[in-house]
């Protein structure tokens with residue numbers, strides 16, 4: 001074991017795509033932690049497959065031994081932080097395990113919303129910040145300009161800021177030297193009771209849940225009986241060790257060290273990120289501050305297209321949950337979609353990741369309903385209930401008030417798009433709070449906005465309005481009462497629960513009309529006329545008809561030469577897979593997401 005003076009614990013924070021993984025790989029390579037051959041894949045990023053197969057490595061923390069220019073060897077522990085806004089709690093815990101952070105900024109993009117969001121989290125955790133300008137090899141790099149912006153932000157002299165190309169390996173050795181020089185060694189009391197912070201975990205089929213820990217105080221041996229202080233779960237470790245980068249068992253972890261404790265536990269929910277591990281014989285007085293259960297903010301129904309896939313879907317969700325304690329789900333029955341699951345996610349990006357993994361890794365055909373937030377409904381009786389699906393909303397006559405979650409939203413955009421961004425946010429019921437100029441040509445706008453407006457296609461519209469130049473970050477503010485009502489859709493006279501949404505009353509009429517005309521496009525012609533209606537507060541506000549297929553259209557379909565007929569049949573079959581029978585009407589998956597795609601003017 002190294003003495004503490006020769007340990008550095010740090011992480012890399014960056015906006016998405018600014019080069020965090022590439023820089024990490026380059027450092028692993030320079031320190032000989034992995035060979036050039038192993039470099040083939042991005043080590044820190046591509047662990048999904050390994051996790052699936054139950055292989056034990058997931059390099060979200062990795063130990064490197066670095067021979068510095070002063071002739072001494074240092075142990076550098078690089079801790080990975082999740083890249084998405086939805087995981088800011090996890091990021092904040094990973095930061096707590098470090099003394100310093102490399103702040104990577106893309107020289108062609110400059111400071112973005114998540115650069116700032118991550119920087120503020122790192123400053124909150126009292127970390128030493130080492131700014132690094134990346135991608136200097138690109139012709140469009142604006143190195144001096146970005147250095148000036150960082151100078152304005154952090155007060156660091158522009159000429160002192162590292163300028164690198166992680167991809168080409170330019171000046172990456174300077175980054176390692178600076179980590180040793182600028183980031184302080186860990187503190188911590190070896191003789192105090194054990195306090196080990198869990199900053200990540202993964203499930204291993206042999207060793208159970210493996211907790212990634214930073215030992216803050218004390219030490220831990222494989223024979224110690226241990227306790228998770230917030231969940232009150234006791235364990236005898238299966239193994240303790242370090243990541244180098246594979247899991248390597250050690251005899252002891254001490255204050256300042258980063259490593260793992262294999263717990264033998266069967267679910268990650270008993271071993272939460274942010275919790276503190278201590279010993280049972282001599283427990284710490286208090287857990288480390290800041291632990292919380294991240295709450296799901298966005299909810300949606302996930303249904304198998306074919307009813308017989310229900311068990312497979314359940315199994316897939318259970319498997320995903322093994323490594324993701326923030327994914328929650330429970331069985332749900334929909335009149336329209338039959339048996340499925342109501343799932344809760346940290347945010348929209350988290351939801352997209354899960355949806356994609358179900359489809360790609362588990363090869364499931366699923367129907368996902370429009371996302372909803374969690375509402376607080378105050379009944380006339382004074383009772384407050386929480387609902388996360390429009391189907392659960394009680395009859396309007398019983399409701400005194402509906403409250404919805406509001407967020408603080410930060411957008412950074414080139415000043416040219418100021419007007420269009422303001423217009424977008426206003427249209428989504430947002431309230432402007434303040435503006436700052438982190439760089440002369442870029443403005444940072446702060447708003448308050450209902451979460452329900454953010455989850456409906458907001459990010460895509462922001463991107464398209466700003467040609468991809470704006471970036472955003474958001475976090476929860478509070479619950480506020482809103483003038484809200486349920487917008488229902490009836491197909492063939494039957495209300496379709498999976499198509500209902502909760503909307504602001506002022507927008508109900510407009511949204512109802514737009515939704516009906518969108519559905520009219522999406523629902524294919526059937527053998528009979530199908531009426532589509534929207535209703536709010538028990539009143540029909542819009543209707544349209546999908547006309548029946550005419551005989552000659554049918555005739556055309558089934559006439560013609562044999563290959564064409566075959567093709568048509570194939571196409572129909574493929575189309576069918578993504579259709580859901582509701583009553584006697586076939587409704588395609590797109591229809592359930594139609595509320596997200598309303599053309600707005």
Ligand SMILES: Nc1nc2c(ncn2[C@@H]2O[C@H](COP(=O)(O)OP(=O)(O)OP(=O)(O)O)[C@@H](O)[C@H]2O)c(=O)[nH]1
Pocket residue numbers: 014015016017018019020021022023045083134135136137138164165166167168
């Ligand atoms: N030209 C150039 N491209 C780079 C450099 N560093 C990274 N890239 C490229 O930029 C893209 C994003 O890099 P990543 O390392 O995946 O970025 P990241 O920040 O880890 O992204 P997330 O994992 O999505 O957060 C990749 O296509 C890299 O090859 C660099 O120094 N120069």
